[in-house]
Amino acid sequence: MGVEGTRSSERGGVVSRLATWTENLSEQTYALLLLAPGFLILLLFAFWPLASSFRMSFFEDVIVGPESLGGFIGLENYVSLLTDSNAFATLTFLDPAMETPLLQQALVVTLLFAIISVAGETLLGFAYAMLMKAEYRGQRLVRVLIIIPWAIPIVIQGMIFFLLFRPGYGLLTGPLHQLGVFSQLPLGDAFSGFVIVTVADIWKTSAFMALLILAGMESVNQDLYEVADVMGASTWQRFRYITFPLVFPALMVAMLFRTMGALRVYGIIESTGVGCSTVPSMTCLVTEFTFGSTTLYGSAAAVSVLIAITVGVFISVYLLFIRYSNQSLGLT
Template structure:
């Protein structure tokens, strides 16, 4: 028998379920737009990137795209420049992430001191973070210039011979790492400062009553309660460090040779300069996989 329209009571209950949803329904409603947005801006581009990496597609050859499967990934594994740029990227990460963390922690503790005028100190933290990466690279390339750079000028005034920074792989790498630490430590400081603001003052007052000194308070109160903020800062800083491009590109262009080239610079060279979209996409997929692996490690640390 054909059923008639739903009774008014059922329609009212359905509307009330949507207007006053339970926790599960509310979570689905709130997360659906974010999930769709992530699918559009992340999932589709990554899937398209992987699809392109399965083809031999060089715009300079004039040949049509040809499906080669995983051949591009085999070439990546046999490419010595890939391994060199990957090692440079990992080395930059291993040096600059702890360096930025320690510097950012010191800056955050300084900005959290009970100054009467706190805003100039906290505003100073925003300057390096707000400065564009390429602009920071150009500024420090001038700082480390062998003839008229401020770094060599200070060294000469101290009676120390100046260094030709960008002619030596080691000195050029050191200059890049110092620049990245300066640029990114303010970001770490802002996140850690936000964590410091959430620590109740009553804990320090109780520790003072118990006779705990400043050093003991730092290790037994401040650091444990800062762990969530530090881990979040490390996740963001590590991911962006693995994708380092602007500062090495503007300071040295990857030289001398390829001694300061990063994986992101090598991807840019293959896709933009050489127009080899298939091989460049395979390199980008590998970098994405490395970034995801590091993210998984950090997320497991947070969960534990």
């Protein structure tokens, strides 16, 4: 009993000292302490693989042999990707000579997809958010119908669009071909496939944008709208001078998350039946170089680093816009 009591007393003393030490921390230090486990997980599953890919990108691809990587070659993998000079690459990252069609170049496809899809999702999401916020009969049903596409798994979503545009018996293949919008084989054509993939992504993810924008709209002080009504403001003036400026920070955060996802697009390309060979994204190149018939680990690592750089550039731009909006609203 004496030994157990001593051990219990020691444990109690350690806990007491730890609690006292924690209470004496500043708010900033305490917040960093709480975030430390998350940072460690992020370091393990994000930064370490990125650092490893960065190191691998400086080594030569090995086509034949037991080794995964060859000797150190510096920036040659990046140069070959940006000049389309890798003879073993089955997909093109970028072709400055323009011998490869634009919608067959992974960087161009990814940037166009990100810009068009995020812009479409933002506009549609804003309309959805205003529709979900308005009070009318059947509001709950409308909210469910808006959210359903986001809840559908990407494989099922891809199958829906595959059946809509499958050659021969696709519901929309014949009519759109007769109108001259799509080719007779839309899933095998670069332009048609790009449009299908973009529309499929907008259809699914607009609900996500709508929910985040709706959260921002709900935080707006309703007294401002009452004052606007008293002053005789029109609907457009209420939106321009109250809704949009106050929702803008939340809108930027929503667009930031969606842009990060759009720049890593892969699943929707494969699940719709379009395929990476028709509409290649940057992530398609990583997959093809890593798991394709010819393994190019050094080039795959270089593409991964270029994806990270592209995402970082977009994040920096969004953060500047968010900072500017916060300053204009007097939040900083």
